[in-house]
Amino acid sequence: MNGNATWIWYPGDFEIRLHEKMSVQxxxxxxxxxxxxxxxRHYSNIQFRYTYDLEREERIAIAAEGTFSLFLDGKDNCRSNETQFTLPAGRHEITVSVFNDAEAPALYIDGPTVRTDSSWEVTSYQYEWKNAGSWxxxxxxxxxxxxxxxxTPLEPVxxxxxxxxxxxxxxRETFGYLRFHNVTGSGAIRVYYGESRAEALSPDECMSLDRFEAADAAARSDNGIYTLAEAKAFRYAWIHADAGVRWDEVTMLYEFVPVAYRSSFECSDPKLNRIYDMSLYTLxxxxxxFFLDGIKRDRWVWSGDAYQAFLMNYYSFFDLDVTRRTLIALRGKDPLTRHFNTILDYSLYxxxxxxxxxxxxxxxxxxxQYYDRAVxxxxFVLKQRNEEGLLEGRPQDWVFVDWADFQNTGAVSAIQILLVRSLEAMRLFAGRLGDEEAAASYGAMADEIKETTFRLxxxxxxxxxxxxxxxxxTKPTLTKHASMFALTYGYLSSEQRRSVIDNVMLDPxxxxxxxxxxRFHELAALCESGKHDxxxxxxxxxxxxMIELGATTFWEEYDPALADDEHYGMYGVAFGKSLCHAWGAGPIYLLGKYFLGVVPTSPGYETYRVAPNLGGxxxxxxTLPLGRGRISLEMDLSSIRIESTAGMGTLAIASAEPPACDAGEVRAAGDGHYEVTIEPGRNYCISYRSAL
Amino acid sequence: MNGNATWIWYPGDFEIRLHEKMSVQxxxxxxxxxxxxxxxRHYSNIQFRYTYDLEREERIAIAAEGTFSLFLDGKDNCRSNETQFTLPAGRHEITVSVFNDAEAPALYIDGPTVRTDSSWEVTSYQYEWKNAGSWxxxxxxxxxxxxxxxxTPLEPVxxxxxxxxxxxxxxRETFGYLRFHNVTGSGAIRVYYGESRAEALSPDECMSLDRFEAADAAARSDNGIYTLAEAKAFRYAWIHADAGVRWDEVTMLYEFVPVAYRSSFECSDPKLNRIYDMSLYTLxxxxxxFFLDGIKRDRWVWSGDAYQAFLMNYYSFFDLDVTRRTLIALRGKDPLTRHFNTILDYSLYxxxxxxxxxxxxxxxxxxxQYYDRAVxxxxFVLKQRNEEGLLEGRPQDWVFVDWADFQNTGAVSAIQILLVRSLEAMRLFAGRLGDEEAAASYGAMADEIKETTFRLxxxxxxxxxxxxxxxxxTKPTLTKHASMFALTYGYLSSEQRRSVIDNVMLDPxxxxxxxxxxRFHELAALCESGKHDxxxxxxxxxxxxMIELGATTFWEEYDPALADDEHYGMYGVAFGKSLCHAWGAGPIYLLGKYFLGVVPTSPGYETYRVAPNLGGxxxxxxTLPLGRGRISLEMDLSSIRIESTAGMGTLAIASAEPPACDAGEVRAAGDGHYEVTIEPGRNYCISYRSAL
Structure with a gap:
């Protein structure tokens, strides 16, 4: 054991407990x-174990979240709850029971060599011993x-x-805790928040508000600063106070994950540059x-929304902690009785x-670590297949697909496509784990459902x-959804692909x-079809x-036909619309994956493809993250410069004439397409002639 | 709606939360x-609903354990968290969300007519609406x-x-919180508790102890009394204090359920009377x-132990609250991954x-209310049937049956008998619910497994x-267990019955x-066989x-061959044995059911049988409870007096000559047996002649 001691817990329980708290905000x-x-909810009653082999005895320090008791070699009548313990020399098994019904039970042990980390095992007494969770x-x-x-403190502008x-x-839109400095006097203070100016100026209709007594604020102040207890999403705050209540100033404490902005995009169109940067801030x-749908509303973790946020994140912050927390929280615990967020498709995403x-x-x-939860x-999902082998919603399921004027009764084709992709994922995981039988079974099911779907x-x-x-x-309704997912996931023959582009995607x-x-998926499919322009x-x-209407982050929805403050309403609520919605940040993904054109072709960008497309x-x-590495790319109508720090890349370009490269061989790939291998740590400069 | 408003919660969650807390004591x-x-664990996020129809508006008061929000008619953007609310006239649906991650969320609404009770519905958002739990x-x-x-306060004797x-x-053995009166001085106080004198006098080996500082005790005193935080099981307490620490006296706060002692037993043998009374106190x-196994150890809820405590309780306190809480806590929540208390038989009990x-x-x-949990x-149980249709333990299951020198590998016959009885229970419940298909299916399975068991x-x-x-x-080992359960449950032909009594029960x-x-079950089976003597x-x-050794409550185990303090040891721990164990109270059941001889023959004692047996x-x-009623009985070798307050009874007696009854007809039942119908509210005096 080498690293520092870390707190450990039942795997997933830190995330599941955090999600419980966040879901009621x-x-x-x-x-x-x-x-x-x-x-x-987290398991309140768990037990850790660890076997050590020491040449000489060793003193350890023990900390726990919850009540703990430690014993050696299964002697559970001889327990210690002291915060120091001397481990005898030799080979012994340490067992530590931890109970905590308020927060996820956690354990921290630090000694010269014996230290808690994810190599410790833990059980919830269900005949499972799993590697502990840690961070x-x-x-x-x-x-x-x-x-x-x-x-970090922020001041109003x-x-x-x-x-x-x-x-x-x-x-601009922000998120955090309003702070009142040096409140004096007596009476109430009421705060009306707005993502829009109109919302803040509507005390009777704004979605977020606060009310407190000046005297309470003064009493609870720290160094003269009273920080409100609950964070809000807002740009504006309209503050009403009773006569006689005074303060020096109002600022805020901005709350955020300190992500690294690992991507950038800058092009010949300044408007697109602004869209890109505003997308980054929105995300x-x-x-x-966790990845939220929106910071004002719903402040919940939705699987379909998260699916998109994950993809955007791979092309920007590459923050895997938030990603993992979100994946764990969405899966939750057994028994599975309803689908994620009550939606059938959301389990598949x-x-x-x-x-x-x-x-x-x-x-x-x-x-x-989470494969058994995927299994x-x-x-649970496969139990809902009908006699044709297709996945259908149960009465209690919401089969969402999209907000649109169509019925999702029976077997919905888009659901089948998502299921096929899901089964392919399971095939891959099972194979990687060496369970060839399971891999074959998932694969056979994927193939069968794909075949049935196309046939029917x-x-x-x-x-x-x-x-x-x-x-x-099969009902005669034609929608874009199944076809565009099939296109994106590569399930179409080239003939079907052409047909989908012309007769489905682009047919008014x-x-x-x-x-x-x-539209996130639709625009991605259009890029997949080469319709970058x-x-x-x-x-x-x-x-x-949206920017022209004054947006500082992208909205949940935008309808150019609406007038003025109508933009802010939703679900019949005047300011119901979320003006900072994760799925509004889609340009990050579209510009990163399809314009800069970088896609991993093996896990973790060991190999990748870069097919930049100016799209007009x-x-x-x-710049984009390549896992822990990075790739920088610059392109105009006649040249491309590339530099990367990791992975083996294949640059793919279309050129009206054979390109030239200063640092690598250019291979013809047929039909005006060319390839160059991009090795890390080298600069490539390619001259070509745009085929447009 | 007529009754008072009561607190309501998700059904079972009050009990499940209480069980969580008690299981770590x-x-x-x-x-x-x-x-x-x-x-x-309880669901932290639930929602209640109730539809009312009011002629005029009505003001309600709302209290919640947790955070609540109330809205009408599904308008969930218009929520109130005020403790007063005016319900508009007309027909409306009230919905109340309650979140509580510390305790089971609960709701209390009181208005002139709208009041929370178990007719309100509740969901944990799993597409179920259930009647709320309440008490x-x-x-x-x-x-x-x-x-x-x-x-209640108690003083040492x-x-x-x-x-x-x-x-x-x-x-005598007791349970509760030690109290120190007017502690002064500084230094530590150490308390060594003993169920036995020897245990209290063994600071290094007693199972229960306390340690606190005199100054802390003084600071935390209420009216000069410092009550220790944790209740203990003990008769003796040996108190060591540092020099200079003083107190006036030490008493205790006895903690108990205020049950009614609804049974009594008094006979010609004073020793048996003492055994009966001590059994009541032990229980x-x-x-x-909940019904515990033992108050010192384990202080846990074990299904097999509870099965016996339930039966004793029906013949003594008839406390249904503790019974229901125990049944709910044992069942817990899904997913079922292990059997109750990890033991296969314990799920069946x-x-x-x-x-x-x-x-x-x-x-x-x-x-x-709990039928779905039984289903x-x-x-879960039936998934473990082998290809012969018999129930077997999985590797993670403890197939207990009994502490004894036999292997419980493969299919154990006693387990099959318990399964048959379980399936019969399910058949009865399904039938009562009108689900004839399920009833037939459970019944067919019971018959099939019974047949297979006897055949194999x-x-x-x-x-x-x-x-x-x-x-x-089938292995050649013969044990008593399956045969005696089969006898008790009435699964034997009269020939098999005779054989089991002679060749199994009484064969050394x-x-x-x-x-x-x-032995609880064995002695019951012997009574079933008429071996009262x-x-x-x-x-x-x-x-x-045990009484001769000074017991004041009955023990977990008693071996007359042991010497002195050896009696107190168990599992290799000097004072590991529980000296107050519920299963030690079995005489309540044996004397009530088989000597006084009262057994319900239809649910709730609507009809019952009373077959008193002096057994020597x-x-x-x-006196015994007959549900809410009561039966009193007095018997000697020539007369029986009976009086009851409920139900229709059938007195069954053996008599060497035809008995006479002053208040009812005596019917001959053949072979020296006679019957008299016992109506409530009448006194019966029967003269007979003992067949002994």
């Missing part, structure tokens, strides 16, 4: 609005439950008086204890997210996958996708449209 | 020794988590000085938040306990059921049952033997 005008699914917590005085995000009350403007605000996690990070240890979830849903005349099949009859006769949620146009109009721009440059 | 010399099974908590200021047992330190004697001490609950109480509402458990295990030559069958081969060649746990002898020697005594009299 949403407020509707000051009143709790908890997530409407079962919140899973970066290595301070015995700071146990896991104390985990908080980082904070503007202040005006409206109806005699100060309206503070923090310049960052939603990158918290979890498998695909796990697949992506492995592809982008190469971290198979995480997969290994359990897949068992593919419509030759209309050139795409029909939407659903009820009671053995097929119902338009209106939600930003599903179309996508660039969409980015400029849709995301650009005259130049662009950018 | 055991101490090994002051150090936590938690139960070694998964402790289930007697009707004070908004006293929420369910404040539930504590009753207490004796005190002596040993080595200069006071040894207190409370006269009472173990009748707590739960069904049989549920069956007994219904038989003795007639309370089908309780069965209805789930049975599904019954040995004609040896006249009983062999012990187990491994890999398709069959290994003796040595544990008091299984043998049983009376056992009571006097085994239980009487010259006279006896006693």
């Amino acid at each position: 949403r407020r509707a005008r000051g009143v709790m609005y908890p997530a409407y699914w079962r919140l899973d 970066t917590f290595d301070d015995p005085a700071c146990p896991p439950s104390r985990f908080r995000l980082s904070t 503007g202040q005006e008086r409206i109806d005699g009350f100060p309206l503070l403007d923090f310049g 960052h605000l939603n990158t918290r204890e 979890w498998f695909i997210s796990l697949y992506d996690y492995y592809l982008y990070t190469g971290d198979f240890e995480f997969i290994r 359990g979830l897949m068992e 849903f593919w419509d030759d005349a209309r050139g795409g996958l029909l939407h659903h099949r009820v009671d053995g009859e 006769g097929v119902p338009r996708i209106r939600t930003p949620y599903m 179309v996508v660039r146009g969409e980015l400029l109009s849709y995301w650009g449209g 721009l005259s130049r662009m440059k950018g | 055991r101490r090994a010399r002051g150090v936590m020794y938690p139960a070694y099974w998964r402790l289930d 007697t908590f009707d004070d908004p200021a006293c929420p369910p988590s404040r539930f504590r047992l009753s207490t 004796g005190q002596e000085r040993i080595d200069g330190f006071p040894l207190l004697d409370f006269g 009472h001490l173990n009748t707590r938040e 739960w069904f049989i306990s549920l069956y007994d609950y219904y038989l003795y109480t007639g309370d089908f509402e309780f069965i209805r 789930g458990l049975m599904e 295990f019954w040995d004609d030559a040896r006249g009983g059921l062999l012990h187990h069958r491994v890999d398709g081969e 060649g069959v290994p003796r049952i040595r544990t008091p746990y299984m 043998v049983v009376r002898g056992e009571l006097l020697s085994y239980w009487g033997g 005594l010259s006279r006896m009299k006693g």
Whole structure:
């Protein structure tokens, strides 16, 4: 054992407990609005074990979150709860019971050689011994439950008086705790928060508000500063106080995960550059204890939203801690009775997210640790196959697919495509674990369901996958969803692919996708189809449209047809719309994956492909994470410069004439396409001629 | 709605949360020794609903354990967390979210007509709406988590000085909190508790101890009294204090459930009377938040122990609250991964306990409320049937049956008998619920397994059921267990019955049952066989033997061959034995059910049978609960007097000549047996002549 001692716990329980707390942070005008699914809970009663072999006795220090008792060699009547213990020399097994019904039980033992880390095992007394969960917590005085995000003070950038009350403007959407400095006098202070100015100025309709007594604030102040207990999402705060209440100033404590901004994108279109940067900030605000859907609303962890946030994250912060926490929290505990967030598709996105996690990070240890939970979830999912072998929703399931005017009764084709992808993920994991039988079984099921889906849903005349099949009859509805997922996941023949692009994706006769949620996948599919120029146009109009309306982060939804403050309403609630929504940050992914064009081709970017595409721009440059490494790329209509620090890359370019490269061989790949191998640590400069 | 408002919660969660807390109360010399099974937890996030129809608006008061928000008619963006709310007139649905991660979320609403009770529904967001759990908590200021047992002060009956330190004697085994009055001075106080005098006088080996500082005690005193935080099981306390520490006196706060002693037994043998009374006290001490195995050790809820305590309770306190709490806590929550208390047989005893609950109480509402949990458990159990249809332990299961020198590998016959009885219980419940299909299926399985068991295990030559069958081969071991359960449950033909009595129960060649746990069932089976005289002898020697050694409550185990303090040891620990063990109170059941002879013949004693048997005594009299009613009975060798307050009874007596009855007709039942119908509210006096 070499590293520092770290706090350890039952694997997943730190995350599951944190998720429980975070899932009740949403407020509707000051009143709790908890997530409407079962919140899973940590095991309160667990036991750790570890076998050591010491040449001489050794003194260890023990800290626990909860009540603990330690004993050696199974002698459980001879227990110690002292914080120091002398381990006898020789080979012995330490067992430590820890009980904690408030926070996840955790243990920290530090000795000259015996120290807690993830090589210790733990059980919840269900005949399982698992490697303990652990993270970066290595301070015995700071146990896991104390985990908080980082904070930093921020000041408002503007202040005006409206109806005699100060309206503070923090310049852009933000998240954190308002702070009152040196409050005096007596009476109440009421704060009306707004993601928009209009919201803050609507005391009767704003979603977030606070109310407190000046005297309480003064009493609870620390160095004259009263920091409000609950963090809020806002840009504006309108502060009403009773006469006689005074303060020096109001500032805030911005709360955030200290991610590294590991990507950049800068191009010939300044508007696109602003969209990119605002996307990064939008994603960052939603990158918290978990990836949230939106920081004002719902402040919940949704699997379908997280699936997209994960992908954006791989092209920006590459923060794996938030990713792992989110994956663990979504899976929760058994028994599985409902699907993730009550939605059938959301269980499936979890498998695909796990697949992506492995592809982008190469971290198979995480997969290994939670593989049994994946197996359990897949068992649960597969129970819902109908007699044709297709996955259907149960009465209690929400089969979501998208907010749109279609029925999701019976077997929905998009669900089958997601299931196939999920089974492929399971095949991969089982294979990596050496369980060839399981791998073959998952693979056979994937193949069978894919075949059935194409046989029953593919419509030759209309050139795409029909939407659903009820009671053995495929309905004539054509939607884009199944076809575009099939395209993205590579399930189409080249002929089907062409048909889907022309007859489904680009045919105005097929119902338009209106939600930003599903447009993420649609725009990705269009890029997969080489329609970068179309996508660039969409980015400029849709995301650009929000910026023109004054957005500082991207919204949950945007409809250019609405007027003024109508933009802020949703679900019949005047300021119900989230103005900082993770899925609004999709340009990070689209510009990173499809314009800069970097995609791992083996887990953890051991190999990768870079196929930059200007998509109508005259130049662009950018940086992206390659796992722990980095790639920088600069491109205009005649040259490409590339530099990377990790992995073996294959640059793929289309050129109207054979390109030249100063540092590597250019290989013709046919049909005007060329490839160059990119080795880490070298600079490549390629001259080519844009095929456009 | 008529009754008072009561606190409501998710059904079972009050009990499950209480069980979680109680399962970590055991101490090994002051150090936590938690139960070694998964402790289930309450749902933290739940929602209540209730539909009302009011002619005029009504003001309600709302109290919650946890954070709540209330809204009407599904408008969940318009929530209130005020403690007063005006319900509009008309028909509306109230929904209340309650979150509580510390204690089971609970709700209390009181209005002129709208009030919380078990007609409200609740969900844990798993697509289930269940009737809320509730009990007697009707004070908004006293929420369910404040539930504590009753207490009353007790003084020691004796005190002596040993080595200069006071040894207190409370006269008999007790349970509660030691109290120090007017502690002064500084220094430490150490308390060594003993269920026996020897234990208290062994500071280095006693199981229970306390240590505190005099100054702390003084600071924490209330009206000069410092009550220790943790309750202990003890009779003696030896108190060591540092020089200079003083106090006025040491007393205790006895903690108990205020049960009614609804049974009595008094007979011609004073020793048996003492055994009966001491049994009642032993059971009472173990009748707590739940039925415990023992109050010093393990202080846990074991299903096999509880099965016996339930039966004793029906013949004494008839306390259904503790019974229901215990049944709920044992079942816990899904997923079922291990058997109750890790023991296969203990899952089965739960069904049989549920069956007994219904038989003795007639309370089908309780069965209805938890039926789905019974179904789930049975599904879990039935998955373990082998290819012959017999139930086998999995590698992680403890197949207990009894502490004895036999192997429980393969299919154990006693387990099959318990399974048959369990399936019969499920058949009954399903039938009562109108699910004829399920009833038929359970019934068919019960019949099939019974048939298979007798076919594969019954040995004609040896006249009983062999012990187990491994890999398709029945092993030659003969034990009493399966045969005696089969006898008690009525599964034997009269010929098999005779054979079991002679060739198994009374044959000294069959290994003796040595544990008091299984002797409970053995002695019951002997009574079922009419061997009351043998049983009376056992009571006097085994239980009487403990009394002769100074017992004030009955022990976990008693071996007359041991010398002196050896009696107190167990599991290699000097004072490891529990001297107050619920299963030691078996005489309550044996004397009530088989000597006084009262047994319900339909649920809730609507009809019952009373077949008194002096078993060698010259006279006896006693009282027993008949559900809410009561029966009193007095008998000697020539007369029987009976009076009851409920139910229709059938008195069954053996008499050497036709009996005479002053108040009812005597019917001949053949073979020297006679019957008299006992109606409530009448006195019966029967003269007969003992057949002995």
